[in-house]
Amino acid sequence: MTRSVEHDDEPRNEDEGGEMKIKEVLTTINQMQADGIIDRYAIGDAVGATFYLEPIATLDVDIFVTFRPEPGQLLVSPQPLIDSLVARGCRMEGEYLIIADWPVQFLPPLTPLVEEALIEAVSFDVEGVPTHVFSAEHLACIALELGRPKDKARLLQFIEAGVLAPARLEAILARHDLSDKWQKFEVQFLRGEA
Amino acid sequence: MTLQLLEILQSKQALRRRLAVLPIAEKLRLLDELRERSQSIGISRAQRHTAVEWVREWCPHSLPVVARGLLPAIYRRADFPHRAAP
Structure with a gap:
């Protein structure tokens, strides 16, 4: 499902609001998906809600992911994701990975509801960057x-x-x-x- | 500006609606700004807390009691304007 939001087609001046740090987070996640490090992802919590509501102040980005199991392995590990991000210059701080100054937490879908939310995530276009977000419902x-x-x-x-x-x-x-x-x-x- | 609660609530709701229909990129840019603002508020709070802690350390006991004899009589009497003594 792809949704667009009112006024999204309005012409914008590139320099109007400066570069978006969070866009860098989205680009990095998409790159990891393209590289096959993560399978499916969707943004949840406050940043996800901001796609439908007014901006909600938050200090971190929660990204729900399904990991691809490595060949011959039954258990999935977040290690390839961590290694990949560290190789891109990101650093770890507690349970967070810092991407473009934003603390990002990668979470597996732990309940059937979150699992379904991940499968039925909505695609948005953020200035040319495809982004998957949980549906409002x-x-x-x-x-x-x-x-x-x-x-x-x-x-x-x-x-x-x-x-x-x-x-x-x-x-x-x-x-x-x-x-x-x-x-x-x-x-x-x-x-x-x- | 108004002091009518209903009008205040309505204007807040209108602002939230205006923000909600902004382009996504614009809202995400605002998230960046809100986060930076939250961080700077957090830092200033932490600094203020440190100052309070410093005062507590510096003055851990109650202030010394001033001997009554050091106060001029007029100030002592002022505290008891209705005393029965002639």
Whole structure:
């Protein structure tokens, strides 16, 4: 699925906002995918949500990836990814890899919901750089599943922005046994709203 | 500028809507800026915290008690304006 956002076709002056550091992150990830180091990827969390909502301040980029198992190996390892990034001049800081000044965390899909979100990721075009991002509905469901205060706040942002397709959202909620949780959320936060 | 809560909330919502429909590249550029701003706020907070810690280290005990005899009588009386003494 490919989505475009309103005003994306407007002519822009290249120097208008300066070079985007985060674009360098996207280019690097695409290069790793082209090199066969990672299989599929999608951006989640705050940076992912920014593709649908207003920019959300964050200190890191969460990228969900599936790794390609090495020939003859049953277990997958993030080591080739780390080696590849270090060879490109990136450095490690704790659990983060620093790419173009952005701490990037590579995460495997640990739940069926995240796995599905990765498979059904939406493609965007960021000034000529193809980028894969979780769908708005998946981001909302992941936020509901996590259930931390900041996730609930983000879920409210998604609802308020009106970017969620109701049928698609309901289908995901039903598939991943989140309908009860959604009802509780509705009672807690959306009571009185249509 | 208004002090009406409803108007304030509406204008905030309108700003968020305007930001949400910006081109993706523009929003990502704003993310870069927001991150830099968060970092600089974090650094200044850390510096302020250090200053507080320094004061605590420098003055770990309560201030010394000033002997009553050192205060002029007029100031001592001012604290007890309704005392019963003639």
